[in-house]
Amino acid sequence: MSASGQRLTIGWLYSDLMNIYGDRGNIQTLVQRARWRGVEVRVLELGKGASEGIEAVDVFFFGGGQDKEQELVYDDLLETKAIRLANAMQRGAAFLAVCGGYQLLGHYYQTAQGERLPGIGLLDVRTVAGGQRCIGDVVIESDPGLGLQPRTLVGFENHSGRTYLGEGVRPLGRVRRGNGNNGEDGSEGAVSGNIFGTYLHGSLLPKNPHLTDLILSRALNRELDPLDDSLELAAHNWIKDRELSGSRRA
Amino acid sequence: MTPPRLLAAVLAGKAAGTASRLVGQGGGTTLPGLVASRIEPRTLALLAERLTAGSVLITGTNGKTTTSRLIASLLQGLPARVVANRAGANLVTGHTSAVLAGAGLTGRFRADWGVFEVDEATLPSAVAELKPRAVVVGNLFRDQLDRYGELEMLALTIERGLEALPEGATAVLNADDPRTAEIGYRLGERRGRLKILWYGLDDPAVAISELPHAADARTCPRCGSRLDFRQVYVGHDGDYTCPTGDFGRPERDLSATSVQLDGLDGVRFTVGGVQVGAALGGLYNAYNLLGAFATGTALGLKPGYMVERLGEVPAAFGRQERFLHQGRRFTLMLAKNPAGFNEILREAERLGGGRHFLLGLNDRIADGRDVSWIWDVDFELLGGDCAAETLIATGVRAYDLALRLKYAGLKATVEVDLNRALDRLLEAVPAGAEGFILCTYTAMLDVRALLVRRGSLRPYWRT
Known part of the structure; x- marks a missing residue:
């Protein structure tokens, strides 16, 4: 195991194609918060056709893309990555998937024409094409089982797919503001073991340092020393308070 | 003879413009159009028909306002009477307000040319109403995804707009932008009668070696x-080719070579045997200048005349504007998406003089409600050769900005209140040094309003 606490390898899936909503911010946050604790960090970009080194990855990140880019990575994901990713999950690697990446981790994506495009099935969720896009700031109350403090997570959603959870996952949280998975059942995101799926970008991790540290501690398999998160939490609270008080200005 | 309903619309619209200028609400750049359109929905189309020479539309993600201003100036100097939506009011209401400015109180219309910058998503309706003689499409960058959906959709919308151009019109296209190029290729294949004029830069000396993080169109639009x-x-934007050989940069009808950058003070290049220059800094302005020159060429203007005229144009309001405060120089620039922001930071780095920055981030509708794009801006540049000494984050999302800077290894002061943030910057810049104010759209308008109130700048509807 490389997760000895001294080294961390981040596997960034399709960094060039699936990086539309500032997903780079999630990588930067993982990198910096690990480095600030003295961990040596390596980012392995896993583009089309690349699978070398997947075995050494401690935490994967899979972001969102435009529809066209999502189509481009689809075959490659199934052909060159799916089995290796499943193996990595078996050995306890962590995984954060956002938006398009989240959908592709599920069982399938059903298009508006009713066609079902299979995902890689690492998360027990399914997604159906929706009509109107869900766009806006989101505040969720994280699942109590995660033990996050503060309890809230904040982000921005922009998706037309409606995702429904199966029995094998817990939601990442309950929506207090925004739409979340499908705008119907109040759930947002999905968690199973060390795999985290969500529609939240913004970027997600910078303003949610507690979630970042949870993912890092799972990836490194150890407790982490606290950092000074006053600026992170100020940004978190600023948007949380605005959205929950409904005082947004157009 | 003006139809009574149009006349009523014109009168009401003009009255609304006067009223909004009097109460100081942004110079009546959209309200007149809104009022007039409610009375006569075809106000824009009916008045546009009366332009004696025709219309020119400018669209694309970055540079619309500057390019429009350059084109308007080219036409004004002919001389001709030009109506233009200069203040960045680029939706239908803004266009209508602009043509109303050319109408007299009797409904009599006195204008030759209409020059309109058009929001990318509204190009089809603008083409239908204005029946332009030329449309310039600059670049297509990722900008405000929460509002428009995705880049590919936007490209299709623009293609649909160009497809509806009247006979004999010219599409003036930036060959260096892969998405714009694909629009032109598809139009060329399907519609022989549309004229296309391609422009681009050809000077490796001003190129950068690799794609910045914020580059959006990395992939071949075909395969x-x-x-x-x-x-x-x-x-x-650059010189690209697809490794499979199915796509590459189009041949340029107008190619800019020997590009010379003079910091934020100016840019010059050679095109079609003449040297064109303007007092606009930054490589991105080379594209705006070239786009305007190409449009002038499409409209039959003489190169010599254009060289002279373009050389006299001041920077477009707010996109890049300077003021003096107690002997210190300040530059105010609009930075609204990763591509634009990175260009400005690169420019500041190239200058080596950028040490004091006020950065403003709002998330109102006109800015784009999603601020995640700031994570694609290479703020790390500010820690490099820039060695920024003053970094103040302001605006509605000041904390997000400061956090972004923290993860770039930089420390910023958060001051959400713009007025106080501006004071801090003015205090921080030592005598003889320069301060930079980089803001998203509504933050820029707010900063500008404050500067006008303090007497450092003129109101934008008079510039």
Whole structure:
């Protein structure tokens, strides 16, 4: 195991194609918060056709893309990555998937024409094409089982797919503001073991340092020393308070 | 003879313009159009028909306002009477307000040319109403995804707009932008009668070696392969080819060579045997200048005349504007998306003089409600050769900005209140040094309003 606490390898899936909503911010946050604790960090970009080194990855990140880019990575994901990713999950690697990446981790994506495009099935969720896009700031109350403090997570959603959870996952949280998975059942995101799926970008991790540290501690398999998160939490609270008080200005 | 309903619309619209200027609400750049359109929905089309020479539309993500201003100036100097939506009011209400400015109180219309910058998503309706003689499409960068949906959709919308151009009109297209190029290729294949004029930069000396993080169009619009870039000029604009051989940069009808950058003070290049220059800094302005020159060429203007006229144009309001405060120089610039922001930071780095920055981030509708794009801006540049000494984050999302800077290894002061943030910057810049104010759209308008109130700048509807 490389997760000895001294080294961390981040596997960034399709960094060039699936990086539309500032997903780079999630990588930067993982990198910096690990480095600030003295961990040596390596980012392995896993583009089309690349699978070398997947075995050494401690935490994967899979972001969102435009529809066209999502189509481009689809075959490659199934052909060159799916089995290796499943193996990595078996050995306890962590995984954060956002938006398009989240959908592709599920069982399938059903298009508006009713066609079902299979995902890689690492998360027990399914997604159906929706009509109107869900766009806006989101505040969720994280699942109590995660033990996050503060309890809230904040982000921005922009998706037309409606995702429904199966029995094998817990939601990442309950929506207090925004739409979340499908705008119907109040759930947002999905968690199973060390795999985290969500529609939240913004970027997600910078303003949610507690979630970042949870993912890092799972990836490194150890407790982490606290950092000074006053600026992170100020940004978190600023948007949380605005959205929950409904005082947004157009 | 003006139809009574149009006359009523014109009168009501003009009254609304006067009223909004009097109460100081942004100079009546959209309200007159809104009022007039409610009385006569075809106000824009009916008045546009009366332009004696015709219309020119300018669209694309970055540079619309500057390019429009350059084109308007070219036409004014002919001389001709030009109506233009200069203040960045680029939706239908803004266009209608602009043509109303050319109408007298009797409904009599006195204007030759209409020059309109058009929001990318509204190009089809603008083409239908204005029946332009030329449309310039600059670059297509990722901008405000929460509002428009995705880049590919936007490209299709623009294609649909160009497809509806009247007989004999010219599409003036930036060959260096892969998405714009694909629009032109598709139009060329399907519609022989549309004229296309391609422009682009050809000077490796001003290129950067690799695509910045914020580059959006990395892939071939046809087969999805990763494009090979021989040169990168701005964002994803450059000299590219698809490794499969199915796509590459179009041949340029007008190619700019020997590009000379003079910091933020000016840019010059050679095109079609003449040397064109303007007092606009930054490589991105080379594209705006070239786009305007190409449009003038499409409209039959003489190169010599254009050289002279373009050389006299001041920077467009707010996009890049300077003021003096107690002997210190300040530059105010609009920075609204990763590609634009990176260009400005690169410019500041190139100058080596950028040490004091006020950065403003709002998330109102006109800015784009999603601020995640700031994570694609290379703020790390500010810690490099820039060695920024003053970094103040302001605006509605000041904390997000400060956090972004923290993860770039930089420390910023958060001051959400713009007025106090501006004071801090003015205090921080030592005598003889320069301060930079980089803001998203509504933050820029707010800063500008404050500067006007303090007497450092003129109101924008008079510039």
